[in-house]
Amino acid sequence: MASRPFSLTDWHRFLFGNASWNFLLEVLLRTGVTYVLLVIAMRLLGRRVAAQYTLFEISIVVTLAAAIGVPLQAANRGMLPPLVIALVAIGLQRLIAKAGINYRQVETMVATDVTPLVREGRLEAAELKLAAVPREKIYEVMRLAGWQHLGQVSRLYMEPSGSFSFIPARPAKPGLSVLPEIDDELRNEARVDGYRACLNCGNTVRETHAEEFSCSHCGALAWTYAVTEVERR
Incomplete structure (x- = not known):
């Protein structure tokens, strides 16, 4: 169908494009079918996808969105192709998820x-x-997790989902402050005499004149005072 030229008074074209008024009823039906399809797809993908996405799972969701978006608005597009795409995406995700159980690689x-x-x-x-x-x-x-300096943390992991998990140090040792520099009062209150922390990696040493040497962990030369935890009042 050839498109009509634009006119400021052509509200039908502005609101509906080249579709007829009756297409609104079809849009309602398509939206309902699409909603049910997405609910079923997310249910089949599993609770892991609903909780936090990995990179692969994000790609699956984006694929579903791209496949379903166009048929909702285009009168000349049917609903069968997005259904097939959704089934393929779900099947691929479940196949790879099962393979991941047996093969960590x-x-x-x-x-x-x-x-x-x-x-x-x-x-x-x-x-x-x-x-x-x-x-x-x-x-x-x-x-955000409530830590004040690096010496309180034994391990910090970035998970495949992009979230972060911590293993606390037992006991904690003096470390590089993670408090913002604008909070000089709290940073100075936490200061520990006799310790220095590398500004680049947080490596802490007991040498008073540590700034005369390079960091044994990263080789940097920039040092600052180390801090301990300040008790919350």
Whole structure:
């Protein structure tokens, strides 16, 4: 059907395009079918998808959205193609999920693996670079979880879903503060004399003049005072 030229008074074209008024009823029916299809698809994909997405699961959801979006609005597109696409996407996801149970390599290939970003109070620069996570993001995540400095954390993992998990250090040791620099009062209150922390990775040493040496963990030369936890009032 040839499209009509645009006119400011042509409200039918503005609101409905080249479709007829009756297509509104079909849109309602298509929307209902699409909603049921998505509910069934998410149910078949499993509770893991509904909780937090991995990269592979995000791609499945995007595929479903792309397949279903066009037929909702285009009168010349049927509903069978998106149904077939949805079935293929669901089948592929379930097949790979089952293979991942028996072969961990399959799971890590499509969903990535756990990434250790902090070990024994020190940032792992290589892992941060690989995961494309800046240091300030780690500090933000730690603050939101209630941590005040790196010495409180034995391990910080980035999960395949993109979330973060912690293993606390027992006991905690002085470490690099993750509090914002604008909060000088709390940072100074937590200061520990006799300890220095590497500004680059958080490695903590007991040498008073540590700034004269390079960090044994990352080789950086920038040092600051280490801190301990300040008790909450």
